[in-house]
Amino acid sequence: MGDKEVTGESDITALLSSAPYDQWILIHSSGWCPPARYKHAAEVVQEKLYVVGGSRNGRYLSDIQVFDLRTFKWSTLSPKLEPKSSNLENITSEETFPASAGHSLVKWENKLLVVAGYSKEPLDTVTVWSIDLETHYYSVVPTNGKIPTARGGQSVTLVGSKLIMFGGEDRRRKLLNDLHILDLKTMTWDILEAKKIYPAPRFDHIAAVHADQYLLIFGGSSHSTCFNDLHLLDLHSMEWSRPETQGTYVTPRGGHAGATVDESWYIVGGGDNQSGATDTIVLNTSKFVWSVATSVKQRDPLASEGLTLCSTTIDGEKLLIAFGGYNGKYNNEVFVLKHKPRDSIRPRLLQSPAAAAAAASVTAAYAVITATDDKNIYTTTIKSNIKGAQAERSPEVVAVDTHAISAEKKMLESRLVEVRDENSRLQASLDEMNNSHTELLKELKSVQGQLAAESARCMKLEAQIAVMQNRLEALRSIEHELEVLRHQKSQMEQDMAAAQRKPSGGVWQWMTSSAQNFEE
Structure with a gap:
């Protein structure tokens, strides 16, 4: 944890003036705080952190919480179902925003798009939800084309006016490594076919785009192990590769979070099913050099799985905002890191x-x-x-x-x-x-x-x-x-017993025999 804490009585100006570079700072809200959670999604829009859904104690959450980065105060956004949304009958029977976890959140125009994720409803294909930040209405976005299989734990990356989705885990727990693209102007899905060796199927990984041409995939989990590999997809040639990296050794992890600031890809949290990752690591996306920005202690909220990380700029300072996660307990703390210009x-x-x-x-x-x-x-x-x-x-x-x-x-x-x-x-x-x-x-x-x-x-x-x-x-x-000797002995004993049983005349025969012999 950072060596400084900012209370709800402070503000962003005081934070930016006193905070050291590349150190996490815990921010305390002076008022109400939302329930702790993990596997949620988050995005910063106009100096406000939007937190959508998540999971807690095996239950999917449907709330939308908003943290004002100026006042350090939480509020709840309760969007209403758009009146024209008649296409919700086969999606959900609830009037509130549907509960989900393991989904992705992307800002597009004046809306937040919630893509894929686990939900209570047994969906067959990926659903895209839209939350209008001006009218506070939500609706299902009708999509067409080759709609992907429903999934959670995928990565979704905005490249221009298109979303690129990779991997995840379907509702039958099958791991995926497929590529799909959604054109946000036509809301049409298509399958991306790439050459060379694909990354292994995985979920709970992260992705980033560099120079609007290269899609980077890092880490993630299978059902038996975690990964620390880095994959690169050239979106022009559509070829996968494994770039050689230098610098600090990076441990395998899944459930981590990432955000880019200029050419620095910050990665925080995650774990390997035994312990949480304590280092906040940075990848220079142009040189492929790993380094450690800072570290926290074990059991720190930042050493959690299923947390989120967002980047934003306030008063000219580039900031990273981390929220939530699970490391033996569910967390709802907000941390801020001031990016050190490279x-x-x-x-x-x-x-x-x-x-x-x-x-x-x-x-x-x-x-x-x-x-x-x-x-x-x-x-x-x-x-x-x-x-x-x-x-x-x-x-x-x-x-x-x-x-x-x-x-x-x-x-x-x-x-x-x-x-x-x-x-x-x-x-x-x-x-x-x-x-x-x-x-x-x-x-x-x-x-x-x-x-x-x-x-x-x-x-x-x-x-x-x-x-x-x-x-x-x-x-x-x-x-x-x-x-053999015992048998012979037994036979001899039998013969002797037989001889003794023959009649002999007794004493009178002996006396008679003796008298006759005397007379003669």
Whole structure:
């Protein structure tokens, strides 16, 4: 969370004068606040943040809340059904604005367009709702052509007078990676066919457009994992590609939010089903360089899934507005970040060739230090070129604004300090990773030693088992011989018993036999 808080008694002027660049600031409303939520949609129109729908405790919301960025006060917009809207019979039976979540919100002319999203009604195709900000009427926008399958968690990007929709999840939980385009002038849908490898099917990703020609897709979720890949679609050649990026490593995430300011694509929040993303990251869309603008603590509302992020300009300052999300609890806080200009004021072009060369040299030096961390190139380039320009210029044609160059130099030196600090932080992270790698190697060797010992023990046990099996076979042979002997013994005992049962004459026969022998 930012290190400053602005209460409802303050105003936007006080915020802009005291807020640091690239730091999130929590704004407290002095009055009523709307229910906390996530998977809503938001857009800034005329210094007011419009929040439409969302989800809370498994229930879709239908309210439209408005936060005044001047007074820091909330109000509720209750649009009425447009009297001419007879085409709502098959869409909803309610008179209030229909409840939805996972939808997209786009400002078009004096209206807000709500595109797609999950709803209680079992719709087969994508519905487009219109909220008139002047009359406060809402209606379904009749569309024709190849209308896409109903879905939620898609990305919808405004390019000129057309909306480009990518991906999402249909009501049967099938993940999508198709491309559709809606012409807002004719309200006609069509399918976009692109060449080369499409991004994997996903939902809860984000999209942005660069130079009105390139559609960027980042991150998102499947049913089993989250992504951190960046895809680019050339809207002229209709070819997908995977641009190589530089800078900070970006963790996988889904349910994050993004908004562009000039060539900076700010991305906040999201998570990987285990923890929320705490870094507010920035992609330079012309150089494809990732960096970290600021960070918050775990469990901070800004480290949530399903939050929204909008960009606007107030009193000449470019601001980012974040709202809502879920990180174990539902949130309804409003955060503001003041965008730090990436390009400082350049000195005016000089009329003499020497002076023009000096200005060009300063510009080139700035580009070098912004694109790389090579401090030696920066120092040598800036000093040598300024000295060369000073040697060539003549007093009557010199129009160099020395104060601007000094300010430029100070800014670049400040940038150099930031780069050194970043290098130190990265070196510390690298050292920590190396230490972890060393410890893991030690653990691996220990486990390998244990496995070798266990393998030797297993071999010894197998040898003992073989000996025991041989002994067991010998025992079985002895048992067989013993069984034969038992059988022979039993047969002998039977023979002896039979012999004893034969008649013998007894004692009288013996006495008679003895007397006869005496007489003879």
